[in-house]
Amino acid sequence: MSEFSLIREHFLWQPQPESVRVSVGDDAAVLTLPANKELVVSVDTSNAGVHFPLETPPHAIGYKALAVNLSDLAAMGAEPAWFTLALSLPAVDQEWVAEFTRGMRELAEQHGIFLIGGDTTRGALSITIQVMGWIPPGRALLRSGARHGDWVCVSGTLGDAAAGLAIVQQRLVLPTAAAAFCVQRLNYPTPRVALGQCLRGLASACMDISDGLLADLGHILTASGWGRVCSTRRFLFQPHCNHWR
Template sequence: MPLTEFNLIERYFAHKDPRRDDVVMGVGDDCALLKVPAGFELAVSIDTLVEGVHFPEGTSPEAIGHKSLAVGLSDLAAMGATPAWATLSLSIPEIDEPWLQGFSSGLFALAKKYQVQLVGGDTVRGPLVISMQVHGFVPEDRALCRSGAKPGDGIYVIGTLGDAGLGLRVVQGKSSANKNDADYLRKRLDYPSPRIETGLSLRNTASACIDISDGLAADLGHILKASGVGATLQVDQFPVSDSLRNTVSLDESIRLALTAGDDYELCFTVPMEREAALEELPVSCTRIGSIEAQSDLRLLDANNLPYPMERNGFDHFRK
């Protein structure tokens, strides 16, 4: 018997763990019915992943399932929100059960880790496109916004930068890496780790926060614009992985750290008097620069000399 849309949702997406007490009605009616706890705001974000644009063709269905939820959870992390629910719109070229099984297992493994319940969805026939909306809770007036950075605040990042962008280049044959490094970089591209616990810990500490989806320069640029400030970064302080360092030159590692997307690490700012609290973070962070009153982004090298942006072709980030 051919698999209908109804059966497909029943088989691969409905009634999966976790089941949350705040879901009055999940998959199975015209709408989901959900309870937001008193004293909390609802944080909502949606992302769309298109094959060949947001993930390379040939990416495993498990990785696509993981990533389609991870990118939304990364936005919740950046707001200091606790994940709760997700809804899915899935466009697939054909009903391919092994693919659906893989996608579902990658998606629900991550959903289980963060207690996210899939409460609704839709499937259509078309090019491979996945839209995932995520919902989370943040105590009233406690969300980590982009607009709170002040001159004198330190600028920090979690994890390492540039790995996913280099992973994509390796997949595309534009860079070559040894097998161990290529595997590591590919994993960073396919299986981003949303920094949920870190986002929650930063609620009392950070003055502004964003997740790095489009590259450090672009995403920090959003903080600078929203906060009406500028910044100086020390390029020699950028945290990069051994795999990245093994694979590209120093200048190229700086360019990747600044401009490569898809890392889904957090970039945040912290007033000096709260910097000691960063020792309590669940993962280590790296200070890469400071917020300044003067607008625009400036780069310094290890000798505190201006690092020429035009050397790497990202001069347009100056404005």
């Protein structure tokens, strides 16, 4: 199957939203940004054997590749709008691509985000997605807004996906139901898009957790100028207060 046939078969989505003037099939997309909105853009790459186990089902790969990018928009409080896809495949497997696209499209339709273009090439399995969304001017949730006295809050539960990965890698054994739950959380993470939008004007700082709570809390503290996380003692140091908390 040629590259153009592959694109027409799996990545030419219809119907197009009104905000998309030109989409898949041209040299670039042409988009209409709503009045009085700021554009929010993020990009992420997922590589086989690094960001997901080699035996991960294609439906889950497509879903998760988009989910981790939607999580970045959620952390900014943005409303998803469009995304592009660069897909590297060792060989064209029609059944694999169909399931990959189905998983991606299921999540895309849940959040109203539309595929507007991308690229396909031959190589090791790799997925790069760039997501775009919008937000009212000056309302983006940033890492740099944390203030002394803020609460540190998380959504969902932490560690489910890590346990799922340990199960897949046969480093952890759990009862059947618990193991299935953790593997499901590994393969199908939940981007907190609605929550991010609700937190605009309420949260002083925000980010999605990708490197672990302590590491990512440290990024917020550094960006906000409040200190750092000491991961060995698990204490939060705030230099302006001259004490450990």
